[in-house]
Amino acid sequence: MELTNYAIARGFNWKYLKNDSVRLTVRCNVSVCPWRLHASVVRGGPQFAIKSLNNIHTCGCDIMSDGHPRTSKKWVANAVKGKLVDKPTYRASEMMSDIHREYGICIPYHQAWWGKEVTVSSLYGDFRTSYHMLNWYSERALQSNPGSIVSLEVDPETQRFEHFFICFEASAYGFEVGCRPMLFLDGTHIKQHRVQGVILAASALNGNNELFTVAYSIADSDIYDNWVWFLQNLKKALLSDRRIAFLSDRGRGLKEAIPDIFPNDHHDYCFQHIMQNFNDQCAGKYAAPFKKLLRKILQRIAYAVTEQEYEENNDGNEA
Numbered sequence: 001m002e003l004t005n006y007a008i009a010r011g012f013n014w015k016y017l018k019n020d021s022v023r024l025t026v027r028c029n030v031s032v033c034p035w036r037l038h039a040s041v042v043r044g045g046p047q048f049a050i051k052s053l054n055n056i057h058t059c060g061c062d063i064m065s066d067g068h069p070r071t072s073k074k075w076v077a078n079a080v081k082g083k084l085v086d087k088p089t090y091r092a093s094e095m096m097s098d099i100h101r102e103y104g105i106c107i108p109y110h111q112a113w114w115g116k117e118v119t120v121s122s123l124y125g126d127f128r129t130s131y132h133m134l135n136w137y138s139e140r141a142l143q144s145n146p147g148s149i150v151s152l153e154v155d156p157e158t159q160r161f162e163h164f165f166i167c168f169e170a171s172a173y174g175f176e177v178g179c180r181p182m183l184f185l186d187g188t189h190i191k192q193h194r195v196q197g198v199i200l201a202a203s204a205l206n207g208n209n210e211l212f213t214v215a216y217s218i219a220d221s222d223i224y225d226n227w228v229w230f231l232q233n234l235k236k237a238l239l240s241d242r243r244i245a246f247l248s249d250r251g252r253g254l255k256e257a258i259p260d261i262f263p264n265d266h267h268d269y270c271f272q273h274i275m276q277n278f279n280d281q282c283a284g285k286y287a288a289p290f291k292k293l294l295r296k297i298l299q300r301i302a303y304a305v306t307e308q309e310y311e312e313n314n315d316g317n318e319a
Contacts, residue, residue, distance in 0.1 A: 148168045171214050200226065
């Protein structure tokens with residue numbers, strides 16, 4: 001690998017003259033070029049030591065810039081492995097820029113992408129086989145966090161993954177004693193090219209107005225059935241029967257699922273989404289100054305912190 005890095009950085013390719021378990025002899029791929037290297041194993045290996053080197057090129061090796069025949073996906077994987085460990089979100093486009101800066105060559109996007117795939121698989125395992133670890137993870141989570149609610153469901157016939165839910169006992173306790181009785185429900189699509197699905201989550205606000213994750217689930221989509229399954233598990237995990245205000249974006253499935261599982265609790269809607277719907281409904285119907293006034297009135301009602309303030313703002317609008 002070091003020979004490959006050196007050749008790529010210098011812009012030349014080589015040809016094996018001898019390559020076995022104890023000796024390595026290579027020369028420049030251009031037959032008239034005198035560059036040549038010979039190395040042999042040191043004390044049984046695995047290290048090799050250079051015994052002779054003619055480090056002179058007459059082939060104009062430094063002109064290679066658009067690519068290199070030795071830049072395989074395996075080489076790319078080794079070149080970026082350290083950075084992927086430090087930054088799992090390292091993008092293929094960033095890899096292309098860094099390799100160009102460090103080695104002076106350009107690699108195509110697909111080569112950077114496949115190099116990242118090889119590295120991720122070597123670091124974290126194949127994404128398909130990782131699903132087989134969910135049973136083990138569920139057991140370990142319950143052993144190390146007694147009182148937690150962990151639920152895994154697969155198709156009984158195909159054993160295909162369907163749902164996974166987890167609420168650590170510490171998270172449920174933190175919500176009970178350190179958060180207001182409000183839960184924000186939302187789903188986000190998993191941004192992974194080979195895995196389709198969504199993450200469903202319930203979050204609260206702690207005393208510092210910071211988001212506090214209470215529970216989350218992985219499912220194939222954010223439809224009604226998946227939200228019902230999520231909320232049923234969430235209900236098991238909560239430590240008391242205090243009434244909760246659920247806030248959502250009125251996404252598909254949620255509007256019907258919450259009253260079905262929590263019929264005695266409040267269901268409110270995210271003001272940002274209400275305002276967006278309001279703007280959509282008003283589009284082309286009212287003049288800009290009047291729409292601005294309506295938005296201001298709606299905002300004043302939404303941000304009322306007491307029932308009296310809410311009623312006063314609402315009564316003023318009716319007047």
